[in-house]
Amino acid sequence: MLVLGIESSCDETGVALYSTDAGGGLLAHALHSQVRMHEDYGGVVPELASRDHVRRLVPLLRQVLADSGCSLAEIGAVAYTQGPGLAGALLVGAAFAEALAASLGVPTLPVHHLEGHLLSPLLSRNPPRFPFVALLVSGGHSQLMRVVGVGEYELMGETLDDAAGEAFDKTAKLLGLGYPGGPALATLAERGRRDEVRLPRPMLKSGDLNFSFSGLKTAVVTRVRELGAVSDQQRADIARGFQDAIVEVLVSKALRAVSESGLQQLVVAGGVGANRELRRQLDAHSATARIAVFYPELEFCTDNGAMIALAGALRTQAGVPAKPAGAFAVRPRWPLTDT
Structure with a gap:
């Protein structure tokens, strides 16, 4: 069966086509980012x-069909x-999907955005196998989940305030970097000197698997005020200190979660999962801890239609019933454990 996936939760429009047939998999995907507009x-x-999602969905669908050689x-x-996600953005994608499905006489598969991220490493050439522990670091979410199978998710820890992605973006803005802030800060941090700026490691030794990054952002504000006029090197040093603090906390908590779970696999997904320093540190520590770490391909770290098509296909294969096309509702706030 061919499953069409549509993603429109925020500022990226994604469309993809996934085949559940043997030897199928991801046939084609297309993505439009609104970064320049925002x-x-x-x-x-x-x-x-x-409004931009409205403009992009039909051209992206045509592109995916052409690239895959398939028809509606x-x-x-x-x-x-x-x-x-954003209510209006979600409504555009949902309305388009439901109308298209109704016109074709096929069912729809509403998908949780974070479930898409969680399962995205399964698109890789070397995918993990269930069960595994997942570190979800996407936008406003920083969570550790024990994943038994599709739709079987146990929350092990989560952020109590700012998520890692939010902290990256807000700190980037404090340092005068452009949007999107997270990648810009990570790039700047590569020019920073290690331990030149030492910042707190929030909840590193809290005894649980929760996160808190709002205090780290405040520490950056304090350091910038203390310095007054900040040179380019000082900005890079602050960026390096900030990134090192977040990475140390994420790595420590993730490895502890794997240890407590008794499992041997860690999946890292979401936009922050593309951070090169996070990947370097996890790879280094996982070798010592004798666990396997899996990441999505870089093109699937940000929001995309491929992960939604995959999640829908896997839910179908797991026996989760699809729904008849027609009436629908979006869920701007939706805990992953409620899926």
């Missing part, structure tokens, strides 16, 4: 994001992001 505002403008008539189900 950079003048320093962040995502929800109304502009929603061959689609057996339409998966789409139901939440969490």
